[in-house]
Amino acid sequence: xxxxxxxxASPPHFYxxxxxxxxxxxxxxxxxxxxxxxxxxFLAPADYQQGDAFRIIYIxxxxxxxxxxxxxxxxxxxxxxxxxxxxxxHAVAAAAAPLGAWFTFLALATGSIWGxxxxxxxxxxxxxxxxxxxxxxxxYFGYMALRAAIDDTAKADKASAVLALVGAVNVPIIHFSVxxxxxxxxxxxxxxxxxxxxxxxxxxxxxxxxxxxxxxFGALLTRRIRTEVLFRERRTRWVKDMVLSAKGRx
Amino acid sequence: MIEETDTPGVMKAMxxxxxxxxxxxxKRPGDVLNPLFFFAMVATLFPLAVGPSNEQLEFSGPGVLxxxxxxxxxxxxxxxxxxxxxDGSLDQMLVSSVPLPALVLGxxxxxxxxxxxxxxxxxxxxxxxxxxxSSVTGVLMLTLLLGTVSLSMLGSIGAALTVGLHRATALxxxxxxxxxxxxxxFGARTVSLVASGDIVAGGLYFLAxxxxxxxxxxxxxxxxxxRISNE
Numbered sequence: 001x002x003x004x005x006x007x008x009a010s011p012p013h014f015y016x017x018x019x020x021x022x023x024x025x026x027x028x029x030x031x032x033x034x035x036x037x038x039x040x041x042f043l044a045p046a047d048y049q050q051g052d053a054f055r056i057i058y059i060x061x062x063x064x065x066x067x068x069x070x071x072x073x074x075x076x077x078x079x080x081x082x083x084x085x086x087x088x089x090h091a092v093a094a095a096a097a098p099l100g101a102w103f104t105f106l107a108l109a110t111g112s113i114w115g116x117x118x119x120x121x122x123x124x125x126x127x128x129x130x131x132x133x134x135x136x137x138x139x140y141f142g143y144m145a146l147r148a149a150i151d152d153t154a155k156a157d158k159a160s161a162v163l164a165l166v167g168a169v170n171v172p173i174i175h176f177s178v179x180x181x182x183x184x185x186x187x188x189x190x191x192x193x194x195x196x197x198x199x200x201x202x203x204x205x206x207x208x209x210x211x212x213x214x215x216x217f218g219a220l221l222t223r224r225i226r227t228e229v230l231f232r233e234r235r236t237r238w239v240k241d242m243v244l245s246a247k248g249r250x
Numbered sequence: 251m252i253e254e255t256d257t258p259g260v261m262k263a264m265x266x267x268x269x270x271x272x273x274x275x276x277k278r279p280g281d282v283l284n285p286l287f288f289f290a291m292v293a294t295l296f297p298l299a300v301g302p303s304n305e306q307l308e309f310s311g312p313g314v315l316x317x318x319x320x321x322x323x324x325x326x327x328x329x330x331x332x333x334x335x336x337d338g339s340l341d342q343m344l345v346s347s348v349p350l351p352a353l354v355l356g357x358x359x360x361x362x363x364x365x366x367x368x369x370x371x372x373x374x375x376x377x378x379x380x381x382x383x384s385s386v387t388g389v390l391m392l393t394l395l396l397g398t399v400s401l402s403m404l405g406s407i408g409a410a411l412t413v414g415l416h417r418a419t420a421l422x423x424x425x426x427x428x429x430x431x432x433x434x435x436f437g438a439r440t441v442s443l444v445a446s447g448d449i450v451a452g453g454l455y456f457l458a459x460x461x462x463x464x465x466x467x468x469x470x471x472x473x474x475x476x477r478i479s480n481e
Contacts (some may be wrong), residue, residue, distance in 0.1 A: 174431050174432055
């Protein structure tokens with residue numbers, strides 16, 4: 001078991017494996033996006049209160065979900081890297097951070113566009129979830145800034161891992177303390193005790209889009225990790241051999 | 251200052267570290283006073299910027315005082331480990347046989363005594379200028395008392411991560427401010443609620459619980475960060 005994990009986590013092995021992995025994410029991702037976009041924009045009926053404006057949830061909800069998911073992946077792989085000193089997992093954390101920041105930004109932008117017709121303003125401080133997404137964006141910025149400030153990669157990995165773990169303890173607390181504000185955000189629709197409060201014709205496209213975003217995130221993350229691995233290993237023998245043999249073929 | 255026995259007791263070593271920092275602060279009072287002046291000055295900026303109407307001052311007082319306290323604490327955090335890093339005493343702490351988290355806790359206690367506690371003490375003076383009634387001022391002091399403990403502890407993690415880096419000031423703020431949001435929200439909102447005649451126990455309980463959480467966990471994160479920064 002351990003041998004298998006170590007083999008999988010060795011940089012050259014992952015570098016060669018990644019291109020084979022990517023299609024397994026891209027193909028289902030693209031198919032699900034095609035279904036989700038068509039069903040969400042054409043098949044789902046307009047909301048009786050929000051009209052067609054509600055359709056932005058098909059981008060907003062998956063982005064918001066991924067902004068949290070990316071942080072979780074980042075924190076867990078940072079912990080693995082810190083505890084078991086697996087080089088690859090630090091590369092995963094480094095690759096996940098900018099993606100997480102982008103999805104957070106996307107969630108903020110779509111939330112703000114949604115807010116314009118719903119609340120009549122582009123930004124509403126009274127909405128706790130939008131505000132905690134904004135703080136989340138700052139947490140990502142802090143993480144990336146710390147990484148960028150330290151030149152030594154190994155040191156940057158460990159220092160940012162400590163920050164990611166401190167953040168992992170704090171992010172739920174931030175979320176709930178912002179929630180303490182009076183809420184404008186509509187209540188939870190998906191995760192409720194008595195099942196989702198949504199018509200299946202609206203719900204299935206949303207679930208499809210969440211899955212699709214997850215798959216595409218996986219594809220992007222795998223590609224980013226591959227690039228990160230190549231950059232980090234640029235002075236090693238296997239990269240030099242690979243480059244030289246590629247030159248020989250031309 | 252740590253006594254040269256083979257293994258000094260943990261509490262003794264912690265007290266020695268705290269005492270050393272307190273003595274250093276006593277010899278250089280500017281380090282303690284500057285953040286306090288900064289606190290008073292930031293609080294002065296707001297009435298000048300938004301206008302002196304009584305209603306507005308009463309309304310914005312808790313938020314302004316809390317924001318100013320947060321910024322003043324950040325300002326004082328910069329130098330938490332820097333002098334120890336430069337004169338080599340940090341290396342002595344790292345190789346000491348006493349657990350590093352205990353020494354870090356000693357330093358954080360000294361930091362709170364020289365930055366958080368003075369803020370709590372002068373806050374009523376600044377609060378008077380915001381027309382804050384004395385009953386509310388008591389709650390303000392209590393929230394600041396609990397909140398600055400959390401800020402000192404949280405801040406020590408950021409200070410440890412950025413020690414020895416160039417341009418650490420802006421980075422430290424970027425790392426710590428988002429994490430400090432819960433303290434700011436509960437601190438300022440609790441005071442505003444009291445000012446509008448509400449019950450406050452919940453907010454105070456939260457601040458106390460958060461302080462307990464960070465006092466128990468932050469020294470370990472800070473110690474880990476110091477070891478990484480000094481590799």
